[in-house]
Amino acid sequence: MPKPLVRSGAEIDGYTIGECVHAGGMATLWTVTHPGIDVPLLMKIPRVSEGEDPAAIVSFEMEMMILPRLAGPHVPACFGTGDFARQAYVVIERIPGATLYKRLPDLPLPYDEARQLVARIATALADLHRQNVIHHDIKPSSIMFRESGEAVLIDYGLSHHNHLPDLLQEEFRLPYGTAPYMAPERLLGVRDDPRSDLFSLGVLLYFFTTGVRPFGEGETLRAMRRRLWRDPHPPRKVRPDYPPWLQEVVLRCLEIEPVWRYPTASQLAFDLAHPDQVKLTARSERVKRDPLSVVWRRRFNQGAMAPRAKSDVAAQIASSPILAVALDAMEGAPELNEALRVTTERILATLPSARLACVNVLKLSRIAIDRSLDEEGSNKHIDRLVALRHWATPLKLDESRLSAHVLEAVDPAAAILEFAKANQVDHVIIGARQHSFRRMLLGSVSAKVAAEATCTVTVVRPPRLAGDVGGTDANEATG
Amino acid sequence: MLLAVFSDIHANRQAFEACLKAARAKGAEQLVLLGDFVGYGADPEWVVDTTIELVAEGAVAVRGNHDQAVNSTAETMNAEAQIAIEWTRGRLDTAQRRFLAELPMMVEDEGLLFVHSEASHPQRWHYVRSTTDAAKSLIATSAHVTFCGHIHRPALYSMSVTAKMTSFVPKTDVPVQLLRGRQWLAVLGSVGQPRDGDPSAAFALFDTVSCQITYCRAPYDVAAAAGRIRDNGLPSWLADRLSQGR
Numbered sequence: 001m002p003k004p005l006v007r008s009g010a011e012i013d014g015y016t017i018g019e020c021v022h023a024g025g026m027a028t029l030w031t032v033t034h035p036g037i038d039v040p041l042l043m044k045i046p047r048v049s050e051g052e053d054p055a056a057i058v059s060f061e062m063e064m065m066i067l068p069r070l071a072g073p074h075v076p077a078c079f080g081t082g083d084f085a086r087q088a089y090v091v092i093e094r095i096p097g098a099t100l101y102k103r104l105p106d107l108p109l110p111y112d113e114a115r116q117l118v119a120r121i122a123t124a125l126a127d128l129h130r131q132n133v134i135h136h137d138i139k140p141s142s143i144m145f146r147e148s149g150e151a152v153l154i155d156y157g158l159s160h161h162n163h164l165p166d167l168l169q170e171e172f173r174l175p176y177g178t179a180p181y182m183a184p185e186r187l188l189g190v191r192d193d194p195r196s197d198l199f200s201l202g203v204l205l206y207f208f209t210t211g212v213r214p215f216g217e218g219e220t221l222r223a224m225r226r227r228l229w230r231d232p233h234p235p236r237k238v239r240p241d242y243p244p245w246l247q248e249v250v251l252r253c254l255e256i257e258p259v260w261r262y263p264t265a266s267q268l269a270f271d272l273a274h275p276d277q278v279k280l281t282a283r284s285e286r287v288k289r290d291p292l293s294v295v296w297r298r299r300f301n302q303g304a305m306a307p308r309a310k311s312d313v314a315a316q317i318a319s320s321p322i323l324a325v326a327l328d329a330m331e332g333a334p335e336l337n338e339a340l341r342v343t344t345e346r347i348l349a350t351l352p353s354a355r356l357a358c359v360n361v362l363k364l365s366r367i368a369i370d371r372s373l374d375e376e377g378s379n380k381h382i383d384r385l386v387a388l389r390h391w392a393t394p395l396k397l398d399e400s401r402l403s404a405h406v407l408e409a410v411d412p413a414a415a416i417l418e419f420a421k422a423n424q425v426d427h428v429i430i431g432a433r434q435h436s437f438r439r440m441l442l443g444s445v446s447a448k449v450a451a452e453a454t455c456t457v458t459v460v461r462p463p464r465l466a467g468d469v470g471g472t473d474a475n476e477a478t479g
Numbered sequence: 480m481l482l483a484v485f486s487d488i489h490a491n492r493q494a495f496e497a498c499l500k501a502a503r504a505k506g507a508e509q510l511v512l513l514g515d516f517v518g519y520g521a522d523p524e525w526v527v528d529t530t531i532e533l534v535a536e537g538a539v540a541v542r543g544n545h546d547q548a549v550n551s552t553a554e555t556m557n558a559e560a561q562i563a564i565e566w567t568r569g570r571l572d573t574a575q576r577r578f579l580a581e582l583p584m585m586v587e588d589e590g591l592l593f594v595h596s597e598a599s600h601p602q603r604w605h606y607v608r609s610t611t612d613a614a615k616s617l618i619a620t621s622a623h624v625t626f627c628g629h630i631h632r633p634a635l636y637s638m639s640v641t642a643k644m645t646s647f648v649p650k651t652d653v654p655v656q657l658l659r660g661r662q663w664l665a666v667l668g669s670v671g672q673p674r675d676g677d678p679s680a681a682f683a684l685f686d687t688v689s690c691q692i693t694y695c696r697a698p699y700d701v702a703a704a705a706g707r708i709r710d711n712g713l714p715s716w717l718a719d720r721l722s723q724g725r
Contacts, residue, residue: 054639054640054641057639057640057660058639058643061658061660061661064656064658065655065656065658083658083659083660084658084659084660085659085660088660162650163650163653163655164647164653164655165635165637165645165646165647165655166645166647167637167639167645167661169645
């Protein structure tokens with residue numbers, strides 16, 4: 001292995017080396033410049049000289065494979081890689097500012113600040129998981145924020161890409177990562193479950209809202225293994241004023257069995273964005289840990305756990321989408337609402353982990369400042385929420401999978417589009433308005449949603465009776 | 480340079496044609512054929528003649544166990560393979576048989592090794608079924624990438640400088656960079672008789688500059704290839720398995 005030849009002023013593949021800005025255990029970071037690239041750049045160089053940890057090489061190889069494939073605002077842009085034959089490096093965008101690690105002295109954070117912070121990280125994780133990557137090292141020092149607000153996840157040396165060989169799978173007999181944040185299944189060698197990242201994010205949320213780490217700081221394998229059977233103290237025990245909805249979210253992330261956690265990061269982000277819609281279960285009330293009988297059962301039945309099939313990141317995300325059905329539960333035609341329910345039911349039948357957001361737009365007047373906040377207006381709002389839930393009752397969805405939202409907007413289509421974007425909705429189901437005259441005046445909401453949405457849109461019409469040609473309009477957009 | 484690597488064509492004309500067309504459409508500049516041109520399928524003459532032409536134009540080809548069995552009764556095979564190989568022997572002329580007999584066992588070029596079964600004992604036709612098998616092959620060579628076939632199921636193994644192994648079932652159409660810090664064993668699926676549950680013909684593309692391998696699939700007229708097998712009185716299982724890809 002060639003010795004690193006990196007020093008200030010040297011040039012590698014057209015990159016001029018600046019100063020060393022960080023020297024970590026596995027790698028060093030240098031500022032670099034390149035003619036033709038006008039964003040600030042960092043070159044990451046692994047420590048490969050003799051006596052260094054061989055893990056440094058393998059995790060650097062993983063970064064070299066994964067970073068060039070990632071895209072979007074939640075990852076650092078990658079500009080180039082150099083391999084071990086000459087000088088191993090990756091060149092990435094330099095994100096200004098500090099990592100979340102800098103905030104540790106401020107803990108615990110106010111609940112709402114932590115909620116917004118973690119919601120942004122969950123959104124970034126969802127985007128990463130959609131790119132078939134599990135981060136596996138979610139912790140404050142792996143998270144930065146752009147000036148525009150998006151969370152950026154850095155450091156992919158322990159990551160798993162579902163479409164690439166996992167070089168770390170057989171490299172270490174002990175799980176590699178950051179002990180306080182590591183999901184229990186990682187201790188059993190599982191590296192292909194995206195819900196491991198949700199556990200780590202749950203640790204972060206617990207830590208940031210209580211000031212203590214749920215599993216302590218123990219680095220030994222013995223200390224780490226306890227989390228396979230021992231649940232953490234409920235946050236309410238640490239802070240009696242802990243909001244029940246937040247405890248519900250945190251403890252769901254920290255479930256020992258991945259299947260009891262949120263199925264996707266998008267669904268976690270959804271709950272963090274709508275705390276009033278979080279379905280409270282026994283989790284939210286707890287002030288004690290599980291009784292010892294439960295703990296012992298978990299502890300001494302470890303070997304009896306069923307072997308698990310390899311999970312597929314993409315398949316898991318695809319089976320747990322967020323659906324949004326846009327409907328007019330109060331004034332809409334009953335047959336259209338029924339058709340929407342039939343279609344929604346069919347889609348949900350194939351997706352056992354999907355969650356459904358029922359959305360209604362309370363239209364505000366363009367001219368007058370609408371008095372939606374007065375007595376009558378707020379009643380209107382609640383009446384609609386009740387109507388939405390009533391519409392959804394026959395679907396028999398578990399409360400944790402259902403939410404109802406009344407949006408107030410001048411432009412209903414824009415409101416639905418914005419809701420879909422902000423909540424990472426995967427599929428919008430919307431009815432085609434039938435009365436052509438009214439639509440002529442108002443424009444077609446479903447056509448605009450279908451044309452401009454970035455997700456799948458299904459436009460629903462009621463079943464047409466023979467000879468009934470005037471009821472629906474063939475020009476209505478289809479999804 | 481972009482290499483197209485084919486293995487285990489097994490006298491399946493329809494699959495071979497589909498892969499040639501797909502590889503050319505993707506810009507392949509050099510063809511490598513990893514053996515087992517005959518056996519199982521019903522068009523050995525066409526496949527061998529096409530291979531002879533391709534080799535004359537610069538394609539690289541190595542010998543497989545079925546190619547060897549055409550000329551040697553010493554090769555032991557299962558009953559259906561034996562019936563097919565005896566039938567094949569009667570179909571090929573002397574020139575075609577000599578071409579198969581004279582194919583090299585291995586070809587090595589600039590860090591790339593091409594072999595039908597694996598590199599440790601190529602004459603013994605061992606299957607690479609596990610990381611242990613893959614390690615034996617990788618230890619036997621200093622090549623950066625070894626390409627083989629024989630097992631009819633795609634896989635990608637690597638060995639680190641500390642002799643740690645990784646195994647991976649490649650995803651179709653997703654390029655994987657074969658990093659230079661380790662050795663790689665690329666096991667190809669079969670062109671003419673896939674056995675990984677996907678009936679479409681398997682091949683791979685390898686970019687020698689970027690060191691990226693892409694496993695590809697080419698759909699082909701399976702019914703026509705199966706019909707040829709039945710029409711020629713070969714065992715019907717050899718036709719049935721094509722549509723099941725196993």
